[in-house]
Amino acid sequence: MDQLIEKFYMNFIKEDRWQYITNGLRVTLTVTFFAVIMGIVLGFLVAVVRSTYDKTGKMKILNIICNVYLTIIRGTPVVVQLLITYFVIFGSVNINKVVVAVIAFGVNSGAYVAEIIRSGIMSVDNGQFEAGRSIGFTYGQTMLYIILPQAFKNVLPALANEFIVLLKETSVAGYIALEDLTKGGDIIRSRTYDAFMPLIAVAVIYLVMVMIFNYFVKCLERRLRNSEH
DSSP: HHHHHHIIIIIIIITHHHHHHHHHHHHHHHHHHHHHHHHHHHHHHHHHHHHHHHHOOOOOOHHHHHHHHHHHHSSOOOHHHHHHIIIIIISOOOOOOOHHHHHHHHHHHHHHHHHHHHHHHHHHHHHHHHHHHHTTOOOOHHHIIHHHHHHHHHHHHHHHHHHHHHHHGGGGGGGOOOOOHHHHHHHHHHHHHHHHHHHHHHHHHHHHHHHHHHHHHHHHHHHHHHHHH
């Protein structure tokens, strides 16, 4: 027991090493939050372009660009995209690493969000489109007032799960020397030469956050089911 207390002191109390964990957690949550917002906005735009092309044949050039974007982003590892964003795209620019991480993870998330939203749009019965057009709505008005509300309701749980996936994916941000939660635990390990406590602490924090978000996702799914009755 005394040895365990001593290890806890060395890893978290001495030299205020616990701050590596708390500061890293703040960075992780910041990157995740803004990357999710960017991913939803980007994914929504891509989904609208692709579904519009599927239904009307319009926006052909934009649809090709979106397909190239989806193929590249979904076909390459997120850590490689992060490294390219930092060392290639912004290699000659003095830019905050948090901003780089938000852009990299946001662009990555946008590709998956786009397919989630597009699947929600395409799942809405074509009769809804016809009903909207029959009452005088344009294609845009039909999408905005009839299709998209139903589509978002269908895909909200999947979007919430994407947030959880993105939270865990940010653990590779240390590759650009960003001191996120995982990097914070690794810094403590490098100072104390004790891998067990700091890395287990990081794993437990991720697990607790994911369990909390999973709880909210389940509550959301339950409310959506109840609203259908």
